[in-house]
Amino acid sequence: MHAAARSLALILAMALLLLAPIPAGAQLRSVELYAPRPFGHVIGDRLTLSADIVLDVPFQLDPASLPRARPLNYWLELTDVRLTDRGTSGDAQRYALNLTYQIFYAPLEPKRLDIPPLQLLATDGERRVEFVVPGWSFLTSPLREIVSTEQGAAMALRPDAPPPPIPVSGTLRGLLFSLGCVLAALVVLAWHVGWGPFAQRRGRPFARAARAVRAALPSPKTAPSSPAYRQALLSLHRAFDATAGKGVFAEDLPGFFSAHPGFVLVETEIRRLFAASRRLFFGDDLVAATQELPPAELIALAGRLKAVERGGR
Amino acid sequence: MTPGIRRGRFILLAAGALLAVSLCAVGFFAVRLVLDRRANGEIAALAAGHDVVVATDARPERLFARLVFLTTRDRFDEAQPLMNRIASSAAPRLAAAAFYDLANARLRVALSHLESNEIDPAVPLVRLAKEGYRRALTLDPGFWDAKYNLDIAMRLVRDFPQIETSGEEIPPEAAKRLWIDLPGVPRGLP
Structure with missing residues (x-):
């Protein structure tokens, strides 16, 4: 509240005039007090005053002269004192002093209250200079009528705060998230090891074969060597x-297709592959074999077989 | 082939580690959820008026529920240690609400004393209530209900600078005045 509606109640203390006897040299340049709005504060409010203090350079604010947080009187409590060293610019040493007060005054009507001034010390090691952060005054406002005109009890208290349950939504979110992680880890493991729905993936012989084909025929345009082909x-x-679980020869292909219907899509190419194999392995005729199935088509076929195996087209 | 194997092993290890860590997390959260649910059951039972005893090292929410149970039954002597425990736990909102509820209960008792014209037992209760509201407001300056009730308590027994600032020592003339103002003190024989 105080920070938001901070209006500049600026009191440029010609603090030098207030000071204890010091030589004319200006050790203290200025103290400027920034305060919140000076009216409309109620019991329990916190007010933050900030003072910009500028000293001449060899002088430094003596931290021991800062007040400590404590009750100042029966209605005013200093709850926080914070000093920030803003560093030096030129030959000026700047400080920001934030003082947070809490008021506990229950006024019957709007009443002016005073926050007392503050005596601080600056020192350059030898000389000590006293100066004053000026006080401030503001208007407090009452919360209730002097004589209640309300129906019913005059001293009606505000109701109790009900005991809240322990919030579990955070724990629930954490539980769901960690369950999700468990699930993800299990899926990755199953995919990797080939459990459950990933069982087909186990080995993936055509994927391996496609890699081997590409490795054996690095340049499909040129005629391959016999061992490579x-x-x-x-x-x-x-x-x-490996896919059929037994040796597959050209005669076994109908059985293979009925067991693995996915491969029917590439039946003609497969048959050409088997024909080429027969030429090569039994006829030892590389030229006829490569005419039947050129290396580029062989690589393409390996790719399609791999795709069929993966469950694609 | 080797990089493939290495990558496979890495995936296996990473997935295993993730599985282990997230299983631990599941266990942790599940246990906490069960305990919290049980504690919330206790809190609901206390709110419904069942005398559930709560361990002194329980979570502040449970202590608070027990505190409300005790204060609504005017058992302030049992409530005060719970209040201290809640205040020392790191839950300022909860502590503010607890201070407020305890102060409310004390103020209600004081008001009922005042209605039957019993001033003496009421005054310390109002003072304790004021202290409680102040503690609540220190923790949560935006606590409007506490402000309002503190205002009521302040008007019942007003603070005066002399009383608050002089502390232990009463200046002799004030003590003299106090003594003379007391009714029923013999002023000497005629």
């Missing part, structure tokens, strides 16, 4: 064997 075909056949 042989190697590529072999790795694809191993993938078929």
Whole structure:
């Protein structure tokens, strides 16, 4: 409240005039007091006064002269004292002093109250200079009528604060979040190890075969060497064997397709692959084999087989 | 092949670590939730008027519920230690509400004394209530209900600068005046 409606109740203390006997040299340049609005404060309010203090450079504010937080009188309590060193600029040493007061005065009508001035000390090591942060006055306002005109009890208290339950929403959120983490970790583990719905992923022989084919035929445009092409075909056949769980030959293909209907999509290419293998492995005819299934198409076929295996097209 | 294996092992380790940590967190939150639910059951039971005993090292919310149970039954001597415990826990809002409720209960008792013209037992209760409201307002300066009730208490027994500032020592002339003003003191024989 005080901070928001801070109006500048600026009292440029020509504090030098108030000071104890000091030489004409101005050790204290200025004390400016910034205060909240000077009216409309009620019992229990907190007021923050801030004072900008400017000293000449060798002088420093003596922290021991600051008041400590304490009740000042029966209605006024100093609750917080905070000194900020704003550093030096030129030959001026600046301080910001924040004083927080709490008032406990129950006025019957708007009443002017005074916050007393504050005596502080500045020192340069040898000389000590006293100066004053000026006091301040403000109007307090009452909360109630002097004589109640309200129906019913004149001394009706405000109701009790009901005991609140322990808030559990934060714990609940934490529980849900950690359950989510458990689930995520389990999904990652299952995917990685190949449990449950990820069982198909186990091994993924065609994925491995596709990698091996690409490794064996690094330049599909040029005619491949016999061992490389042989190697590529072999790795694809191993993938078929691993997928079917037994050796797959051209005669077994109808059985393979009925067991793994996904592969029907690429049936013609698969048949060409088996034809090429027959040429190469049994006829030892690399040229005929590469005519049947050129290396580029072999790589493309490996990619499609991998996609079918993954459950794609 | 090797980077693949390394990556696989890394995923395995990371997922395992995440699983372990989040399982611990699940356990922690689940236990806390169960305990909090049980405590909230106790708080509701106290609010419904069942005499549930609360351990002195319980959470401040439970202490507060017990405190309200005791204060609404005018058991201030049992309530005060709970109040001290709540005040020392780090929950300023709750402590302010507890100070306020205890002060309200004391002020209500004082008012009922005053209605039957019993001044002497009322005065210390009003003083304690004022102190309670002040503590509540120190913790929460925006506590309007506390301001209002403190205003009521202040008008019942007003603060005076002499009483508050002189403290222990009463100046001799004041003591003399006090003595003379007391009714029923013999002023010497005729």
